[in-house]
Amino acid sequence: MGLQAYLLLAAAVFAIGLFGVLTRRNAVGILLGIELMLNAVNINLVAFSRFNGDLAGMVFALFTIAITVAEVAVGLAIVIVIFRVRKTVEADRLDLLKG
Amino acid sequence: MTLALTALALPFLAFVLQALVPPLRRSGRGAAAVSIVCVGGSLAAAARLWLAPLGAPLVRRWEWIPADGGPLVTVGIYLDPTAQAMLVLVTLVAFLVQLYSLSYLREEPAPALGRYYTYQSLFAFSMLGLVLAPNFVEMFIFWELVGLCSYLLIGFWYERPAAARAAVKAFWTTRLGDVGFVIGIVLLWRATGTFDFETLFGLAEAGRLPAGLALTMFLIYLGAVGKSAQFPLHVWLPDAMEGPTPVSALIHAATMVAAGVFMVTRAFPLFAVVPEVLTIMAWVGAFTALLAATMACVENDIKRVLAYSTVSQLGYMMAAAGAAAPSAAFFHLLTHGVFKALLFLAAGAAIHAVGSSDIRQMGRLFGALPQTGIVFLIGTLALSGVWPFAGFFSKEAVLSAVWDGHLVGPFLMLALTALLTAAYMFRVVFVAFFGADRAEGHPHDAPPLMAIPLWVLAFLTVAIGVRVAVAGGEMHHPRGWLTALSLGLAGVGVAIALVTYQWRVISPAALSRALRPFDFMARRRYGIDGAYAGIYRGIILGFAWLIGWIDRYVVDGLLNALSAGTLSAGDLLRRIQNGRAQDYVYGVACGLLALLVASQIWR
Numbered sequence: 001m002g003l004q005a006y007l008l009l010a011a012a013v014f015a016i017g018l019f020g021v022l023t024r025r026n027a028v029g030i031l032l033g034i035e036l037m038l039n040a041v042n043i044n045l046v047a048f049s050r051f052n053g054d055l056a057g058m059v060f061a062l063f064t065i066a067i068t069v070a071e072v073a074v075g076l077a078i079v080i081v082i083f084r085v086r087k088t089v090e091a092d093r094l095d096l097l098k099g
Numbered sequence: 100m101t102l103a104l105t106a107l108a109l110p111f112l113a114f115v116l117q118a119l120v121p122p123l124r125r126s127g128r129g130a131a132a133v134s135i136v137c138v139g140g141s142l143a144a145a146a147r148l149w150l151a152p153l154g155a156p157l158v159r160r161w162e163w164i165p166a167d168g169g170p171l172v173t174v175g176i177y178l179d180p181t182a183q184a185m186l187v188l189v190t191l192v193a194f195l196v197q198l199y200s201l202s203y204l205r206e207e208p209a210p211a212l213g214r215y216y217t218y219q220s221l222f223a224f225s226m227l228g229l230v231l232a233p234n235f236v237e238m239f240i241f242w243e244l245v246g247l248c249s250y251l252l253i254g255f256w257y258e259r260p261a262a263a264r265a266a267v268k269a270f271w272t273t274r275l276g277d278v279g280f281v282i283g284i285v286l287l288w289r290a291t292g293t294f295d296f297e298t299l300f301g302l303a304e305a306g307r308l309p310a311g312l313a314l315t316m317f318l319i320y321l322g323a324v325g326k327s328a329q330f331p332l333h334v335w336l337p338d339a340m341e342g343p344t345p346v347s348a349l350i351h352a353a354t355m356v357a358a359g360v361f362m363v364t365r366a367f368p369l370f371a372v373v374p375e376v377l378t379i380m381a382w383v384g385a386f387t388a389l390l391a392a393t394m395a396c397v398e399n400d401i402k403r404v405l406a407y408s409t410v411s412q413l414g415y416m417m418a419a420a421g422a423a424a425p426s427a428a429f430f431h432l433l434t435h436g437v438f439k440a441l442l443f444l445a446a447g448a449a450i451h452a453v454g455s456s457d458i459r460q461m462g463r464l465f466g467a468l469p470q471t472g473i474v475f476l477i478g479t480l481a482l483s484g485v486w487p488f489a490g491f492f493s494k495e496a497v498l499s500a501v502w503d504g505h506l507v508g509p510f511l512m513l514a515l516t517a518l519l520t521a522a523y524m525f526r527v528v529f530v531a532f533f534g535a536d537r538a539e540g541h542p543h544d545a546p547p548l549m550a551i552p553l554w555v556l557a558f559l560t561v562a563i564g565v566r567v568a569v570a571g572g573e574m575h576h577p578r579g580w581l582t583a584l585s586l587g588l589a590g591v592g593v594a595i596a597l598v599t600y601q602w603r604v605i606s607p608a609a610l611s612r613a614l615r616p617f618d619f620m621a622r623r624r625y626g627i628d629g630a631y632a633g634i635y636r637g638i639i640l641g642f643a644w645l646i647g648w649i650d651r652y653v654v655d656g657l658l659n660a661l662s663a664g665t666l667s668a669g670d671l672l673r674r675i676q677n678g679r680a681q682d683y684v685y686g687v688a689c690g691l692l693a694l695l696v697a698s699q700i701w702r
Binding site (some may be wrong): 018021022023030066091092094095096098 | 677685688
């Protein structure tokens with residue numbers, strides 16, 4: 001399999017993740033979408049690393065995974081706090097920033 | 100030189116002391132003492148200077164504004180016999196007026212009195228500086244200072260709306276002329292490259308002045324028109340009566356209005372090269388004299404009568420200058436300065452005694468105020484041009500000069516003015532000092548502090564006249580028919596006043612009915628004040644309204660439109676901010692996509 005297949009896969013995963021972020025009404029679902037987008041990036045990094053014979057991409061993928069974990073931890077914590085305060089996690093109703 | 104500088108510096112010193120040391124100023128009498136001592140010293144210096152004969156003009160200059168090829172402007176003193184005589188007149192009148200004021204204004208609160216003397220000192224300093232100025236720039240500076248001081252002193256009782264208005268009117272009217280003056284000075288500098296009198300006179304004497312100075316000199320003459328209250332800028336002087344009476348005496352005799360005539364006399368070598376301007380000067384002067392004399396005939400306020408007579412006499416001086424006889428003009432300025440100060444101070448004493456300046460409320464004052472009556476009579480005789488009082492000789496010199504200048508029209512106007520002058524002055528004398536009605540209350544003569552200046556001035560009025568009558572002198576070239584004419588005119592004027600107001604053979608009402616059109620016009624000041632008010636309302640207020648409209652609807656409108664646009668744009672844009680994070684991300688994604696597509700298309 002060539003590089004293109006990996007990149008297509010990554011693009012597809014990214015698009016799915018973006019779609020999820022844009023359309024899911026549940027905040028947890030949005031976080032999942034973000035995870036997918038980040039993983040699409042990881043696929044890209046690993047694929048390029050593999051095909052270019054350069055380990056830097058692998059290292060970066062590790063970094064991304066670590067940061068993703070932190071992000072999910074913070075994100076879920078925020079979602080939980082929001083739920084406690086607003087009794088909902090529906091993104092449409094979280095419009096405190098409305099101008 | 101030192102004496103001249105001393106005379107100049109002393110009043111300035113007094114002013115600085117009073118201005119910078121508030122306790123001195125607020126003490127009132129202390130400030131007055133400083134002021135009087137300084138101007139007295141100034142008088143002594145001026146008198147000492149006057150006794151020393153002077154050959155060529157004494158000039159001393161210091162560089163002020165440096166420029167390539169010699170200083171652009173200098174400061175210094177220019178002392179010639181004219182300046183010498185003027186110094187004595189200014190310091191003398193200022194000294195006597197300050198002395199007199201001490202008694203006249205004794206009921207003023209101390210701080211106000213201090214303020215009064217501060218202004219007085221500055222006034223004396225400004226006028227002396229003007230007299231000694233060696234170039235047009237320095238003269239203009241002092242010229243404006245004189246205008247400022249008369250503004251301050253006319254508006255001394257600034258709580259009174261009439262006084263405040265009169266002060267502003269005086270300031271603005273003279274300022275109109277000053278615009279011409281300053282433009283003229285600059286034009287003259289462009290034409291000749293110098294402001295300096297000595298250089299300019301040298302050029303004039305050598306006939307090397309550039310041609311086409313008529314407009315320039317006319318503009319400079321405009322300055323004198325404003326300052327010396329010539330038609331049509333004479334309107335401020337009668338209103339200036341709102342100030343304290345001693346201030347009127349100072350303004351009318353030695354300072355403010357004298358400045359214009361003095362400037363014309365000083366710069367006469369330059370005026371001499373433009374006969375057109377001289378002709379205008381003579382006609383305007385004579386017309387002013389006649390116009391003011393007719394207005395004085397119908398005025399009932401003693402100070403206003405004197406004010407119109409000043410305008411009238413200034414017209415005489417200007418007419419003489421216009422007839423190419425600046426020495427006659429200056430002679431009349433000096434004698435007029437003395438007896439007009441006398442008349443004003445005497446009128447002040449009468450007003451002080453009666454408590455009103457309306458001559459109809461006075462009457463038989465001669466019995467109650469013999470001293471005031473005598474000195475007022477002396478001043479009146481001098482002003483009417485009766486031999487051997489000072490006014491007779493100077494007036495005759497003016498008439499003679501105008502006749503020699505072949506100015507028949509102005510001569511006739513001035514002759515008629517001489518008649519009217521005698522008539523209106525004796526009208527005041529008969530109504531206020533003799534007359535049938537008695538003044539109310541118990542008027543009494545002025546206290547010594549007020550009487551002394553009166554007697555000094557009365558003595559001088561007689562002494563100058565007698566001196567000229569006995570010694571002849573360079574100013575007096577008797578000419579039989581002219582002497583007879585001027586005495587005859589004065590006699591007729593006195594007779595008219597006597598018959599009408601003392602013996603009442605002709606009733607004043609009948610007289611004014613007989614001269615109905617003149618009476619009607621003169622009582623309304625020929626509509627000149629009204630015309631100015633109309634112009635003010637029509638043009639100035641109209642212009643102000645227009646500017647106001649533009650400001651309100653164009654300038655403000657623009658800003659309002661701008662702010663309204665911003666607000667509605669914000670209103671439109673806030674709809675996008677719905678607060679849902681997902682929609683923002685959607686925007687970001689779309690934008691990113693658009694950028695990507697764009698970068699692919701226009702790579």
